[in-house]
Amino acid sequence: MIPLLMACLGVLVADLLLDVVNQVHQQRHAAEVPAILADLLTPERVRRGQAYHRARTLLARSETLLCAALWLVFLFGGGLGRYDALLLAHWPALPMQGMxxxxxxxxxxxxxxxPFAWYRQFRLEERYGFNTMSRQLWLADAIKATLLALFFAGLAGAAFPALLLWRPDSWWLWGWTGLTLFSAALIWLAPWLIEPxxxxFRPLTQPDLLRSIQQLADTAGLAGARILSVDASRRSRHSNAYFAGLGRQRRIVLYDNLLNHFQPDEILAVLAHEMGHWRHHHLRYRFLWHALVTLAGFLLAQRLWLWGGLPGLVGLNTASPAAQGLLLLLLMHLAGFFLAPLGNGLARRQEWQxxxxxxxxxxxxxxxxDALVKLARDNLIALHPHPWYVWFNYSHPPLVERLEALRDRNG
Ligand SMILES: [Zn+2]
Structure with a gap:
């Protein structure tokens, strides 16, 4: 019981320490405008960005701490054993109990x-002028997202014990294959089933912009590329663009906020960056990376399952497959903490490309x-992240580094 508790506390403390180091570093540089942005941002804007980032971190960490405390009490205070036994008494069939x-x-x-999500949207985001969401829309989103999450959790909860019963020796291979195929199917189906x-999503309507985009896509070798606009302004004033989908499902999505507030040249530059992700097959590599990581996870889970000591990790003598599955997930989560720098390092490499x-x-x-500066200004990006924090948590290179690289090769 003690080793797992120590591992949980260790990861929690390490994560919090990283945040503290980052916040102290940002605080120390709060009044500094990086030289490359000297003519573009006021010290007030930089300070506002730091304050926004600090408020978001504080809220996120309060939630983490509360959840961690609840989980630790549940796992190590006897809650898991009682919950498990109660459900087994009512639903003796294992897949049903798992669900x-x-x-x-x-x-x-x-x-x-x-409550944290509510506070984030209607207090924090509101205070910094980002929120455009009505309470009704928030509630509708929350209900839909909850139902979706429950559906997927129920599916996974039933599948794990069912697989163990059906294929006691090779369940991990079936599980991994099923999960990978399911993820691939979701990438195909999400634009029809989930995102709407x-x-x-709408095709762009501005004829001049559309013509320029078509030319850019032709030059990039992406003739027939699907470029869509999404109605993000119903929820917030943040602006962004992203690239999604695999195969013929590939598409570049621009927030309507970006289309409304950016110059055509800047929009084209952002699109060119997204086309870079497309041409370099970045999503395919990301998918492969996840498939490899989950394969390692399933292999590890198989070893732990054969070892048979999972219930003992939380002081139990026996536990249902579902309860042991939860402990496996917890162990994977802890291991994932150490993998984060690798995954984020790969993501940052793709951004450079x-x-x-x-x-x-x-x-x-x-x-x-210009577009990156505008995005940073509009989204109140923190400009002085600590290098350790970047190494561990950033999926994009920090703005100043990107600008320096762009300027460097420009000259
Ligand atoms: Zn990118």
């Missing part, structure tokens, strides 16, 4: 998360630099 087990815990977790539940691609495609690195 109720997973849905019950997830429902409690979402209940704890709801929350957002409306996409920047280089955009520079060559447009021949105007200054336009991408």
């Amino acid at each position: 109720v087990f997973a849905c019950g815990l997830l429902a409690l977790r979402l209940l704890v998360a709801a 539940l929350f957002h409306r 996409a920047d280089v691609f955009a520079r060559h495609l447009t021949g105007r690195p200054d336009r991408l630099a």
Whole structure:
């Protein structure tokens, strides 16, 4: 019982320490405008960005601490054993018990998360002028997201014990194959089944912009690329663009906020960056990376299952497959903490590649630099992250580094 408790506390403390180091570092540089942004940002804007980031971190960490405390009491204070036994008494069939087990815990977790999400949207985001969401829309989103999450949790909760019963020796291989195929199917189906539940996607309508985009896509070798706009402004004033989908499902999505507030040249520069992700097959590599990581996870889970000591990790003599599945997930979560720098390092590498691609495609690195500065200003990006924090947590290179690289190769 002690080793797992120590591992949980260790990861929790390490994560919090990283946050503290980052916040102290940002605080120390709060009044500094990086030289490369001297003419573009006021010290007031930089300070506002730091304050926004600090408020978000504080809220996120309060939630983490509360959840961690609840989980630790549940796991090590005897809650798991009682919950497990209670469900087994009512639902002796293991797949059914697994489904109720997973849905019950997830429902409690979402209940704890709801006030934090509400506060984030209607207090924090509101205070910094980002919120455009009505309370009704928030509630509708929350209900839909909860139902979806419960559906997936129930499926996984039932599948794990069912697989163990059906294939006691090779369950991990079947589980991994099933999960990978399911993820691939979701990438294909999400634009029809899931995304329309929350957002409306439309083809771009501005004829001049569309023509320029078509030219850019032709030059990039992406003729027929699907470029869509999403109605993000119904929820917030943040602006962004992203690249999604695999195969013929590939598409570049621009927030309507970006389309409304950015110059055509800046929009084209952002698109050129997203086209870089497309041309370099970044999503395919990301998918492969996740498939490899989950394969390692399933292999590890198989070893732990054969070892038979999982219930003992929380002081129990026996536990249902669902309860042991929860402990496996916890162990994977702890291991995932140490993998985060690797995954984020790969993601940052892809961002560099996409920047280089955009520079060559447009021949105007200054336009991408302008767009990045505008995005940073509009989204109140923190400008002085601590290098350790970046190494561990950042999926994108820090703004100043990107601007320096763009300017460097420009000259
Ligand atoms: Zn990118």
